Amino acid sequence: MSITTFTARRARALRLAATGLTAVAALTLTACNSSEGSGTKSEGMADTANSAPADKASNSKDGAEAGKDGASGGAAQDGSPQGGADKGGSAKAGSEKGGAANSGGSKGSSGSDNSEQEIGPCDINKLSIGVKTVKRPLNYAVLEVNNHAGVDCNVVGYPILNFNDAQAAIPVNEASKPQAVVTLAPGETAYAGIRLSAADGSGKHGYKATSLKVYLQDSDDSKSVELPGGSLYLDSTAQVTYWQSDLANALD
Structure with missing residues (x-):
């Protein structure tokens, strides 16, 4: 075998080996990527499964509080029950005020009666x-x-x-x-x-x-x-x- 032939075969073998190593490396990289992607996807599902109820609960709690606030606000605006109490207080105040006015009227009448001088004994x-x-x-x-x-x-x-x-x-x-x-x-x-x-x-x-x-x-x-x-x-x-x-x- 000539040196030239030996050298050519060795170079070919090296290329084949290099090609094989390249393919193996590629396969390994692909497998790694696939494993990492699968892991990420699995973690994503886990996060979704674990966080969804929490988020849902949080949303439900926030919604309940918002609803409570809304109900409280509505009560204040509608006058029921808090607004109703205020209205009732106003009505009562009005009634008392009206009563005071009536009382004042009665007092005026009484004052009119008292304005008539009582008859005293003769001097x-x-x-x-x-x-x-x-x-x-x-x-x-x-x-x-x-x-x-x-x-x-x-x-x-x-x-x-x-x-x-x-x-x-x-x-x-x-x-x-x-x-x-x-x-x-x-x-x-x-x-x-x-x-x-x-x-x-x-x-x-x-x-x-x-x-x-x-x-x-x-x-x-x-x-x-x-x-x-x-x-x-x-x-x-x-x-x-x-x-x-x-x-x-x-x-x-």
Whole structure:
């Protein structure tokens, strides 16, 4: 064999070997790539399998929270239930406000009633007072008072009559008590009958009165009154009636 032939064969063998090594390397690389791709794909499936429920749960939780927030927001906007409470509060406030207005109206009405001045007792210093005798009944006199106060006033109870500065006033005839207190408008007159003595002479301790002081109940003020003819005869039967708005009732 010639050197040239040997060299050519050796070169061919080397090329074949190189080609074989190249093919083996290629196959190995392909196998590696295929294994890596399969591994990546497997990992991808694992990630999908493992992460999907988590993501789904996360999404569900987020969705629930979003729904809760949305419901809460809707409640606030719609007024139910939170909005309803606010509405109810507003309605209640309105009702209370209306009640306050009504109450204010009532108060105004009450104020209108209170604006009417209450009628007080008469002031003896603003009354003109006189005594006169009458023919019937016998031994009777009449005490008259006239209102000069310019406003209505009440003559309460009966007059307190003190003759001759005695220690006690003459008693009252309880049977003469009227059903209501006598009210005098300006210029009006009230009457009280005075029985001076018994018509049949049955009275005792008769005396001649030359002075008279008149008091109104619940007042310390008095007024001296002149007696007709300068004097009157009285005995133990002397009495005075309650104030009357009519003269006939004072003499009954």
